[in-house]
Amino acid sequence: MTNTKVCKLNREFEDLTLYSRKISLKTNKMISAVFLDRDGVIIEDCHYTKNPDDVKLCLGAKNLLRELNNKNIMVVVITNQSGITKNFLSWEQYREVNNRMINLLGYPNPINAIYANSYISDQPATNWRKPNPTMILKAAFDLNLNLKKSILIGDRLTDIIAGQRANIPKIFHVLTGHGRKERGEILKLISQKQISNESKVFCKKDLKEVLKDLII
Numbered sequence: 001m002t003n004t005k006v007c008k009l010n011r012e013f014e015d016l017t018l019y020s021r022k023i024s025l026k027t028n029k030m031i032s033a034v035f036l037d038r039d040g041v042i043i044e045d046c047h048y049t050k051n052p053d054d055v056k057l058c059l060g061a062k063n064l065l066r067e068l069n070n071k072n073i074m075v076v077v078i079t080n081q082s083g084i085t086k087n088f089l090s091w092e093q094y095r096e097v098n099n100r101m102i103n104l105l106g107y108p109n110p111i112n113a114i115y116a117n118s119y120i121s122d123q124p125a126t127n128w129r130k131p132n133p134t135m136i137l138k139a140a141f142d143l144n145l146n147l148k149k150s151i152l153i154g155d156r157l158t159d160i161i162a163g164q165r166a167n168i169p170k171i172f173h174v175l176t177g178h179g180r181k182e183r184g185e186i187l188k189l190i191s192q193k194q195i196s197n198e199s200k201v202f203c204k205k206d207l208k209e210v211l212k213d214l215i216i
């Protein structure tokens, strides 16, 4: 897989995006998508994962992505990679991890696009870093996605808030990755009704459970 770096060093998307856009524009109608965080959702979170040999798929990831692919639902990965700016890993190492993940998911590649950013949290509020919804909105624009019929799956509070800010109606929080640690905050968010009317958050154990529940 080759890659296209866009505009600035600290934001990028894979050229899969361009391929997906062609598919999407050919049909000329907005399509549903499932947005997934990468670390702790599709692959196990190894704390700034940089070694492809450390990449392990989370339970249920392969089946879920395959199922979405079979249903022609766009699969979009949105991932914060602040470790690149912090010099824990390089963009090249980040891409090697992606390639390993895609290899483990099997052929044909079920991921349509990957959006990543290396912003750190104290950089301007308009950047690509979740909880900002920027990567989601950019993907929706690039790929002609119907966010009102889309889903987001994440393990961190920042994923959930990004989905909410993009008005994604169905958001799943999973316990993998940082999920167990952050579940309390998610429950607080739900109980305080801080979620917008457009979004509902569902708490699940892992992607295997999400698959059972997934109806778009």
Ligand SMILES: [Mg+2]
Residues within 6 Å of the ligand: 037, 038, 039, 040, 041, 045, 154, 155, 156, 177, 178
């Ligand atoms: Mg995560």
